[in-house]
Amino acid sequence: MRRLALIAAILAFLPSMAGAQERHLSLKEAESLIPREVRKPVKSMIPGRNPSVHDTLETSDPVIKIVLCNDGTWHYMRDVAAMADSAAFRKAWQENVLNPYNSKLEDLPFRATLCLADSASRFCCPRQVKVFSPFGWRRRRNHTGVDLPLSTGTPVYAAFDGRVRCSMYNRGYGNVVVIRHASGLETTYAHLKERNVQAGDYVAAGDVIGLGGSTGRSTGPHLHFETRYEGYAFDPQWLMDFETGTLRHGYFVLKRKYLSNSSKYYPESEDEEEEIYKTEEEDRAEAERIAKEMAAAQYHTIKSGDTLLGLAAKYHTSVNAICKLNGITPKTTLRIGRKLRVK
Numbered sequence: 001m002r003r004l005a006l007i008a009a010i011l012a013f014l015p016s017m018a019g020a021q022e023r024h025l026s027l028k029e030a031e032s033l034i035p036r037e038v039r040k041p042v043k044s045m046i047p048g049r050n051p052s053v054h055d056t057l058e059t060s061d062p063v064i065k066i067v068l069c070n071d072g073t074w075h076y077m078r079d080v081a082a083m084a085d086s087a088a089f090r091k092a093w094q095e096n097v098l099n100p101y102n103s104k105l106e107d108l109p110f111r112a113t114l115c116l117a118d119s120a121s122r123f124c125c126p127r128q129v130k131v132f133s134p135f136g137w138r139r140r141r142n143h144t145g146v147d148l149p150l151s152t153g154t155p156v157y158a159a160f161d162g163r164v165r166c167s168m169y170n171r172g173y174g175n176v177v178v179i180r181h182a183s184g185l186e187t188t189y190a191h192l193k194e195r196n197v198q199a200g201d202y203v204a205a206g207d208v209i210g211l212g213g214s215t216g217r218s219t220g221p222h223l224h225f226e227t228r229y230e231g232y233a234f235d236p237q238w239l240m241d242f243e244t245g246t247l248r249h250g251y252f253v254l255k256r257k258y259l260s261n262s263s264k265y266y267p268e269s270e271d272e273e274e275e276i277y278k279t280e281e282e283d284r285a286e287a288e289r290i291a292k293e294m295a296a297a298q299y300h301t302i303k304s305g306d307t308l309l310g311l312a313a314k315y316h317t318s319v320n321a322i323c324k325l326n327g328i329t330p331k332t333t334l335r336i337g338r339k340l341r342v343k
Ligand SMILES: [Zn+2]
Pocket: 133, 143, 145, 146, 147, 223, 224, 225
């Protein structure tokens, strides 16, 4: 953006300079001062308001354009096609494979800062409505996104600029679209009636990527919306308030512990709430403690004649400790061949 400031300074200076020398710049000279190339219009990222694009100007950043609109406004825009070369779009890029990532959770950083929206990249709420079914474990069901009610045929918008990685049919998700964004984030839109995009397409925030429906494993028309990082789902409500249709942060600090089915934006117990406010040091200490514990863990495969009392004596521990480690009670029948953690 420094180059832009420079151009602005030159423009401010030009009239006085031209006056002093009583000479107008030729078009060629002006072009050499202000690198300018007319490009095909960039689509508006503002749904419902589609000012026709009058012209597009280059900036020193090949990804950032300045778009001049017929209504007299101008906007910074991210040229989605130009950003395709970035690492976020090359890593694990497989079209029409729902989760191509192969990352281990423990290898991911404790905190990742994601730029979701700034003056050059916008946000659009995929479907503005109160969340019907939230993210997380619910009655033994693992819900990897939020459910947003809609009537069949309602337009569904891309949340951020990006590139479509999947546009396919899946037994569970039905007609599903997955979009990769420059932040490394992926958003998933499931149970669509119709898909408007193909894998490989570039989309801008606010583009209609499909129409809502009830395809796949679904009990009625709704949008199942997911946010994933490195393939791991987290509660989309960390990012947006669906009821008001607003993005909570332009920059979002994604904590590794959010990438879990038991981490919710609205905590459901004091333990969950306490977990949210832990510092990075506390998270790190806990991860180290768990890693140490796992490294020291000992297992025993149940053989005929084994009893909890016998195992407790053999491994110098207690029946209660073994029960706690395995989520069983002293009355649980020990099936032969079952692996029990004893330490
Ligand atoms: Zn759902």
